[in-house]
Amino acid sequence: MIKFVDLFSGTGGIRLAMEQACLDLEIETKCVFSSEVDKNACLSYELNFGENPYSDIREVTDFPDFDFLLAGFPCQSFSYAGKRKGFGDTRGTLFFDIERILKQKKPKYFLLENVRGLITHDQGRTYETIKSALENIGYSVDYLLLNSSNYNVPQNRVRIYILGVMEKDLNLSIQSHLGASDTHKFKLKNKDNQVSLFEDLNNKTQSMSVKNILEKSPSLKYMCSLDFVKKLKEVVGCDFSKLDGYRLIDYRGGKSLHSWELGVKGHCTESEVKFMNLLIANRRKKVFGTHQDGKRLTRDQIETFYHDKNFNKVTSSLIKKGYLSCYDETYNPVCGNMSFEVFKFLDPEGISITLTASDSNRLGVVQNNMVRRITPRECARLQGYPESYKLLDNDNAVYKQMGNGVSVPVVKAVLVDFIIQNVL
Numbered sequence: 001m002i003k004f005v006d007l008f009s010g011t012g013g014i015r016l017a018m019e020q021a022c023l024d025l026e027i028e029t030k031c032v033f034s035s036e037v038d039k040n041a042c043l044s045y046e047l048n049f050g051e052n053p054y055s056d057i058r059e060v061t062d063f064p065d066f067d068f069l070l071a072g073f074p075c076q077s078f079s080y081a082g083k084r085k086g087f088g089d090t091r092g093t094l095f096f097d098i099e100r101i102l103k104q105k106k107p108k109y110f111l112l113e114n115v116r117g118l119i120t121h122d123q124g125r126t127y128e129t130i131k132s133a134l135e136n137i138g139y140s141v142d143y144l145l146l147n148s149s150n151y152n153v154p155q156n157r158v159r160i161y162i163l164g165v166m167e168k169d170l171n172l173s174i175q176s177h178l179g180a181s182d183t184h185k186f187k188l189k190n191k192d193n194q195v196s197l198f199e200d201l202n203n204k205t206q207s208m209s210v211k212n213i214l215e216k217s218p219s220l221k222y223m224c225s226l227d228f229v230k231k232l233k234e235v236v237g238c239d240f241s242k243l244d245g246y247r248l249i250d251y252r253g254g255k256s257l258h259s260w261e262l263g264v265k266g267h268c269t270e271s272e273v274k275f276m277n278l279l280i281a282n283r284r285k286k287v288f289g290t291h292q293d294g295k296r297l298t299r300d301q302i303e304t305f306y307h308d309k310n311f312n313k314v315t316s317s318l319i320k321k322g323y324l325s326c327y328d329e330t331y332n333p334v335c336g337n338m339s340f341e342v343f344k345f346l347d348p349e350g351i352s353i354t355l356t357a358s359d360s361n362r363l364g365v366v367q368n369n370m371v372r373r374i375t376p377r378e379c380a381r382l383q384g385y386p387e388s389y390k391l392l393d394n395d396n397a398v399y400k401q402m403g404n405g406v407s408v409p410v411v412k413a414v415l416v417d418f419i420i421q422n423v424l
Helices: 015-022 037-051 091-105 116-139 183-191 196-201 224-238 268-284 312-320 376-382 395-404 406-424
Strands: 002-007 029-034 068-071 109-116 138-146 156-167 324-327 331-333 362-368 370-373
Touching: 002 015, 002 091, 015 029, 015 068, 015 331, 015 406, 029 037, 037 109, 068 091, 091 116, 109 116, 109 406, 116 138, 116 156, 138 406, 156 406, 224 370, 268 312, 268 331, 312 324, 376 395
Parallel strands: 002 029, 002 068, 068 109
Antiparallel strands: 109 156, 138 156, 324 331, 362 370
């Protein structure tokens, strides 16, 4: 039997993966302690595992004996989506509670999960600090960078899995692989029928795509509003499948829809849309400077790519409507936070962008030519949670939990390999 603790347990994704892995390997398991501070996550955990893990790990000093420590410790401190303060941030120092527990109990094995940014944070010094601390306790340590899109989970989600074995060499047969990072690469991979080592491990010949996780009859409450659909229709016409893969964002070009195209602040003429799209596409070019979000441009600079002879008329109208600003005779788009019902339409034939706690509720999909948001159950499927996993009757909580969660099949694959190579 493997006795384990489940720290920073969230809704229990890592525990679920551990139990699935050991079930496949015919090994009994027992979770002897779990800990989580988010009360909604604790409710989900209790609903599925029959115990409420609510506790602040910083205040826990007494633990039962266990063989295996599991921890998806808080990642905001190292995430590209966060401020990347690392050990300068209180949440970052929660790793030291893991170190404290490992020193105290010295279990034989551990698995830690975090965002990929941990490996490059502070030019690699943050990871080296963690690795050195673990080695000083007596562990052999290694890590894997793996993408959920390689494990039959239709999501681009790269995470680091740090593994350790006490006082002997650590062995792994899985290797790091960043996988398909977007739908385009995912489709190329499937088109070429390239079956990777990871796919062999999961006995699959073709990866799942977003269409495989969609509910057949989702509730009408997830349908987009008539006003929003009307705005979209004015841009793409009656065939909403044209929205597949589009992002609704003002400060990027490419496969994006913008507020001026949708008439959010007022209808724009073809010339005004053309002007704004050219400005967005050109303002980041190095010839105009190296500012990350683009430089304010003068009329002379803009007229190197906007050649229509109506500059004054177009810019005056756009400024009046609030799409464009002019300061000291330089121009810049007004790129506010567009609170659209959907900020990204997933391509049913591809993979999802990385789920996040803040935006999972605004991912959209076109199904049967109907425009809607993805459901909480679909979010859970995008993380590889089984249908038997019970969801709270609280959509916002579930969206947040799944955005913060782990991709269960990936963790399971890592644990199966780890246990075979190091435990059995």
